[in-house]
Amino acid sequence: MEAGLIHWAKLYASYYITLLFIMNPFGAAPIFADIAEKLSPRERNQLINYVSLVVLGLLYVMALTGEFLLEVYHVTIMQFRLAGGIILLAIALYRLTGRPITQTPDPRDAAIVPLSMPILVGPATITYLILFSTQGHILVLLAVIPAVTFTVWAVLMGADIILRRVGRNVMVILTRISALFVGAVGAAMIDAVVRDWIKYSCTCRTS
Numbered sequence: 001m002e003a004g005l006i007h008w009a010k011l012y013a014s015y016y017i018t019l020l021f022i023m024n025p026f027g028a029a030p031i032f033a034d035i036a037e038k039l040s041p042r043e044r045n046q047l048i049n050y051v052s053l054v055v056l057g058l059l060y061v062m063a064l065t066g067e068f069l070l071e072v073y074h075v076t077i078m079q080f081r082l083a084g085g086i087i088l089l090a091i092a093l094y095r096l097t098g099r100p101i102t103q104t105p106d107p108r109d110a111a112i113v114p115l116s117m118p119i120l121v122g123p124a125t126i127t128y129l130i131l132f133s134t135q136g137h138i139l140v141l142l143a144v145i146p147a148v149t150f151t152v153w154a155v156l157m158g159a160d161i162i163l164r165r166v167g168r169n170v171m172v173i174l175t176r177i178s179a180l181f182v183g184a185v186g187a188a189m190i191d192a193v194v195r196d197w198i199k200y201s202c203t204c205r206t207s
Contacts, residue, residue, distance in 0.1 A: 025155040027175035052153040054116040066130035084127035088186025091124040095179035
C-alpha cells in the first residue's frame, strides 16, 4: 500500500515538474509585468484570474482530446513523439537565445494571445499533453493540471515582487535553465522513437 502511494506521488511530482518547466511561468513573469504595467491593482488581478482560467481550460481541452486529434489527423503516436521531440528542442533553443518584446499589446487583448497562448500553452505544452494523455496516466495528468495552473496564477500574482527581489537577470537565468530541461525532454522523446524504430526493424528482419 505504502509503495503504491509512493509510486503515484513520484509520478504526480514528475508530471507536475515536467509540465511546469515546459510552460515556464517564471519566464512569462517579465512579459506579464510589461503588459500589465499601466493597469491598476484591481485590473491586474482580474487579468491574472482570466489568464489562469483560460490556461486551465486549454490544458484540459488538449489533455482530453489528444487521442481524438491523433485519429483525426491520421498520425501515429510514434510520429507525433518524433515531431514533439523536435518541437521541444526548437522551443528550448529559442528560449536559450532570449525572447525580446518588440511591442506591448493591450492588456485586455493579451489575456488569451499571447499570455495564455502561445507563451504559457504553446506548442511544447500541447505536445506534452497529447503525448502523456495517450501514453501516460491520464488521471494523474488531469490531477496535475489544477496544481500547475495554480502555480502559474501564483507566479503572475507575484511577478512584480519576484522581479524586484531577484531581478530580471536572474529570471533570464531561470528561463535558460528551464530551457535545458525542456531540451532534455525533447531529446528523450526522439531517443525513444529511434530505439523503437531500431527494435521494429530488427524484429522485421528476424521474422
